[in-house]
Amino acid sequence: MMARNFRAVVTHRLAELYSKLLPIPCFLCGDFSPDDVLCSACADELPWLDTCCQQCAIPLNETGICGQCLQQPPPQQSTVALFRYEAPVNHCIAAFKFHQQLAFTQLFARLLADKIHQRHQPLPEILIPVPLHPSRLRERGYNQSAQLAAALSRRLGVATDKHGLIRQRNTSPQSGLSGKQRKRNLKQAFAVAKALPYKHVALVDDVYTTGHTVAEASRCLQQNGIETVEVWTIARAIRHY
Template sequence: MRGSPLVCQPKNHGKVNVWSRIVQRWLPPRVCALCGAADCLPGLGLCAGCRDELPWLDHACPLCALPLPANGTCGACQRRPPPYRRLTAAFHYEPPIAELIHGLKFHGVISHARLLGELMAERLAETMEARPRLIVPVPLHRQRLHRRGYNQALELARHLARRLDVPLDYRCCRRVVATAPQSELTAQARRRNVRNAFLARRRAGLEHVAVVDDVVTTGHTVAAVARSLRAAGARQLEVWVCARVLPPGTAQGPATVGRPGQL
């Protein structure tokens, strides 16, 4: 079980070493990512105790994943539906999931993508109504990609594509505007920030596309990606994210602790 706080690698502002990234991406971990126990569940990177403490997101709006007391579409999505038909978030954005995502996104802990991707695949296997024809990660602008050295959404998408046997295309949608980080902006500014920031090209497989990102807060980024894909001919769109971040001032619903099969 989880007995100590998650320890991330030292912050790395440059590119993650290529060989280290390959090893972290594909080799199964030997110890639990949260408590360091050696008795990991096969291929997962978590011990059974830590896995059972994860904050799974149970009842939520199917269009924005806002936590709700019971399943149903929230009022905001009824008034203004997003440009995709479904958004699936595996978790609440709270410890220890928040720590794992932070380590992946800002500290170069690529191995967390394998763990989070496996957990997302478990949830999607239960909730997915039809298998998409294509997985598209939310792209980074080339300037930010150069600074970070990798795209955390692509790292998650790689594992989802492998686990769910769905083709992956990280080139069909590009971020053509170097936008400010969404985390630094208000909700209204976030919408303006990503307007026309993405450009998608036509290709086969756009009949049903799953857009992948690490977290969703206001949903403006994934909505902008979805609009660009729709303009390129996509007909059926859904969004897969690891965790739902609540906008400021929103009450936090209770997380469901336990295995997804128990929900």
């Protein structure tokens, strides 16, 4: 027991020493950033989303529901996003997505968990990451939304269900498709692998672009007995009409 404790202390001290000897540079400015992948100055300057539509997270001047959602409500009951999807957040998300930047997963999960807590609303029963098709998953090696959901799960104490929702069709990448094509591309893209015993879930995705993907996934969940679907995402693309 003593020996094991001693080893743990030594390992911890060595890790501390290592991080002092080899300081982590901030991903954006390269300055010394002792605790995080971004220094606090760069983090402050990110395009934070403040007041926005509760249902789709489009920026608004006051809290409420946007005109678009009043006219044509999306299937999800609410959307939480941290940032506008623009520079330099897009670079951070690209790093998070393609280079296995675990540090970004931790940062985004911490910030999202803080935002979720600040709402003082009941937490969902389960977190469901937007799934990748198995062939895409093999290609990439991991699902970034599942990693984000796992990190959020640890912070919020809400379990994750990685296998309940599946991607049954390997859709073409959404980028490069028109709005209509995107919608068609996603028809019946999702299915449930088993009966889902939940009433209130949060769907976790990295970026909310047109919203078609999360809408299609939300619809699938609602057709399978889930009453409340929240969408939690790192960044929301804002298109100017």
